[in-house]
Amino acid sequence: MSFDNKYIPLITGIAIAMGVLIGSKLNFSTNEAVFAKNSKKEKLNRLIDYIDYEYVDAVNTDSIVDVTVNGILENLDxxxxxxxxxxxxxxADDMRGNFTGIGISFYVYKDSIAVIRAIEGGPAARAGIKPGDRILYADGKQVFGENLDRDSISEYLKGVKNSSVALTIKRSGEKKLRDVDVKRKTVPLVSVDASYTLTKDxxxxxxxxxxxxxxxEFKKALSELKKEGVSRLVLDLRSNPGGxxxxxxxxxxxxxxxxxxxxVTKNKxxxxxxxxxxxxxxxxDGKIYVLINENxxxxxxxxxGALQDNDKGTIVGRRSFGKGLVQREMSLGDGSAVRLTIARYYTPTGRSIQKPYSEGKEAYxxxxxxxxxxxxxxxxxxxxxxDSLRYVTPKGKVVYxxxxxxxDIFVPKDTSMxxxxxxYVSRNGTMSYFxxxxxxxHRIEFxxxxxxxxxxxxxIDDTVVEEFLEYVRLNDSPVMFRDYKDALKKAIKANLAQQLYGNNAFEFILxxxxxxxxxxxxxxRRPVKTPVKE
Incomplete structure (x- = not known):
C-alpha cells in the first residue's frame, strides 16, 4: 500500500492542545479605575437589557454574553x-493537578461504566475495585443504560473530600453483584508520565x-533515579503544551x-x-538533555530556553511551538473566567520566542x-x-x-508512513478502546x-493485529495499516501495558x-575529548 506524502500531515493531526501560563509571580493589583463606569461598558449592558426585556422572541442572553466575550477575545492574541x-x-482540576473523587480511570463502554484501572493507593483500589469492573449504581442511582452521560457520571464519583459513595459493582465471572463503600479522597492527576533508567547512569x-x-512529582522521580546511580538525565518535554x-x-x-x-517577564x-x-x-552537577518538538x-x-541560554545541558529535537505570552486567570463573577495575556516573557539572553500572530488564529x-x-x-x-534576533550565550553559543x-542538536521527524x-495509532482513542x-x-492471561x-x-502475534484491523473496519475508521504490522504490534503492546501497569510501561515500550x-x-557513547597539555 502506498501513500502520497502530501496526506501525511492529515494523518499526524495538527491540532495542538495549547497550555496556558497562569499563576505566574507577576503581581496584578486591582485598580478601581479599571472597573469604573464608562460608556463602552454601559453600551453593552444596555443592549443586553433591551434584548432581555424588549426583544420579541425568547432569547438566552447567557449565550449572547458568551458569544460577546469570545468575539472580544478573538480580536486579541x-x-x-x-x-x-x-x-x-x-x-481548574487539570492545572491544580488533583481532584476529589474515588480514583479510577474509566470508559463509558457500551451502556455502562467500565473501570480501566484503579489508581494505585487511591480510594477505589483500597476498596477492592479492579480493572474490568462495571459500576452499575452510585448511592442507589442507576448509572448504566442507553442515556448514560459521562458528565453526570463524574457528579456521582466526585464529591466532597471524606464523603462516601455506595457503589454496586458487576465483576466478570461472578453472578452476584458486589456492594462497595468508597470514601472520596484527593486524587492526583499525574503530570510526570514516566521515570526510568536508560543506562546505569x-x-x-x-x-x-x-x-x-x-x-x-518531578523531585520525587529525580530522587528515585539518583538512588539508582543516575548522574545524567533526559527530560522529555515533547508535545508538552505548558502550564x-x-x-x-x-x-x-x-x-x-x-x-x-x-x-524575565514584561507587562504593557x-x-x-x-x-x-x-x-x-x-x-x-548533573548533565541534562531536554527533548522538544514542534508541539x-x-x-x-x-x-x-533558560537551560540553553545559561549554557546548561543540550537541547535535542526540533524547533518548539513558539509561545512567549503570559496569561492570568480572572473570574468573571458567574463561575466562568477569562485567561488574559498580561505580559511577554524573555529568556535569559533577552530573546522573545513568541511567533507572529498578526495573520490571524487560523494561520497561527x-x-x-x-x-x-x-x-x-x-x-x-x-x-x-x-539575523536581527540573534543573541549570544555567555559561552558564545548563537541562539535566535x-x-x-x-x-542544539536537530533530529528530523520520521514522516515515513x-x-x-x-x-497515530499508539496515542489514538481507537487503539485504547481496542x-x-x-x-x-483475555484479562486472566495477564x-x-x-x-x-x-x-x-x-x-503480540499477527492474530491480534488482524483483530485490531477488523475492529477498526467495524468502527468505520478511514485509516488502514495492514502493511505496517511491526508498528501496530508495538502500539498494541504499549496500549495493553498502559492499562495493565500504567503510563511508565506505555512510554517505555514506545x-x-x-x-x-x-x-x-x-x-x-562518544569519547570525551580532553585538552592536550603542552
Missing part, C-alpha cells in the same frame, strides 16, 4: 481565552504538562546554579520582573503544516531565522528569538505476568528505538 462555567472545574523523565503538583510559570521555574532551579537568571507598561535560581537545586510550548519553552495554528511543507521537520537548514526554541503509524476490549476477554516480564517477553533517545545514547 491567540492565547487569551474564555472558560465557560461548564468547563471551568475540569480546567542515564535517567529519563517525561512531563506531560506543568501543573501545581509537577515540581513535587504554570512557577512550576517551570522550580524545575529549572533543579539544574541551574545559584543566582542564574531563569526568566514595560515593567520587568526577573526570577533567579536558588540554592535548592539537586541536579546542578512543545510555553512553560516547556521556558525550561528549554496552521504553522505546523507550513513547517512541514517548507522542509523544516526534515532538515535544520530549512529553519528560517532572523522570533518563534520557538531551536535545538510506518513512523506516522506508530505516532486494548480495553481485548483485555476484557494475571501472573509482572510489568518487567510483559515488557521483556510478551509478544520509546524503544526512539530517534531522539537513540541520538542521546549515541552522544553518550
Amino acid at each position: 491567540p492565547h487569551s481565552v474564555y472558560i465557560p462555567e461548564s468547563e471551568y472545574q475540569a480546567a 542515564l535517567g529519563y523523565i517525561k512531563i506531560n504538562r506543568f501543573a501545581e503538583t509537577t515540581p513535587d 504554570y510559570i512557577s512550576a517551570a521555574e522550580e524545575i529549572i532551579d533543579e539544574f541551574l546554579e545559584d543566582d542564574k537568571l531563569i526568566l 507598561n514595560g515593567e520587568e520582573e526577573e526570577s533567579f535560581a536558588t540554592s535548592r537545586g539537586d541536579f546542578e 512543545s510550548a510555553s512553560a516547556s519553552e521556558i525550561v528549554a 495554528y496552521d504553522d505546523y503544516e507550513t513547517r512541514y511543507n517548507n522542509g523544516e521537520l526534515q532538515s535544520a537548514d530549512s529553519i528560517s531565522v532572523n 528569538g522570533g518563534g520557538g526554541i531551536i535545538p 510506518e513512523g506516522e503509524t506508530i505516532n 486494548a480495553f476490549e481485548y483485555l476484557d476477554t 494475571k501472573d505476568i509482572s510489568q518487567a516480564q510483559f515488557i521483556a517477553d510478551y509478544i 520509546n524503544e528505538n526512539d530517534a531522539m533517545i537513540e541520538k542521546i545514547l549515541e552522544l553518550e
